[in-house]
Amino acid sequence: MPLCPFPKIHPSALNKDAEYFMTQAFNLSIDAWNADEVPIGAVIVHKEEIISSAHNQTRNQTDPTAHAEMIAITMAAKKLGDWRLNECDMYVTKEPCPMCSGATITARIGQVFFGLEDSKMGCLGGATSLHQLERSNHKPKVYSGILREPCEAIIQAFFQLRRQQVST
Ligand SMILES: [Zn+2]
Secondary structure, eight states: OOOOOSOOOOOOTTSOOHHHHHHHHHHHHHHHHHTTSOSOEEEEEETTEEEEEEEOOHHHHTOTTOOHHHHHHHHHHHHHTOSOOTTEEEEEEEOOOHHHHHHHHHTTOSEEEEEEOOTTTOTBTTSOBGGGOTTOSOOOEEEOOTTHHHHHHHHHHHHHHHHHHHHO
């Protein structure tokens, strides 16, 4: 794969809003691309500080569970010394898959923000809504469409290039 054609974005840290943190996740998706991974990045925020960040590593780790969200959740729990992440928010560039949505709920993450919706595999409202299981005692708040445009563009460009490479 050629190197990622998208530049990193450097927002002002004066206003740490949802777009600010999603920008950090987006920048990690660029790192993922350059490591020949599907360009998805995630950060976990605790008290307005990023306590863990990761991108997909399934190819490099030869591990189908090495999604950005899974790695970031494990790192955040280790850092806080607590497996319960109620006080944490997760920002991820694409809607979490069944595995990562499940981990989000199991870790009791307070709020999840994602960029691009995934109607095929997304389980926080796209294909189904694991965060709204009627009898579950933890229902994270979910916000979609944060910085959707760049999050979608980089994933589309990646798969377009990969398809071209396979066909040539
Ligand atoms: Zn996943």
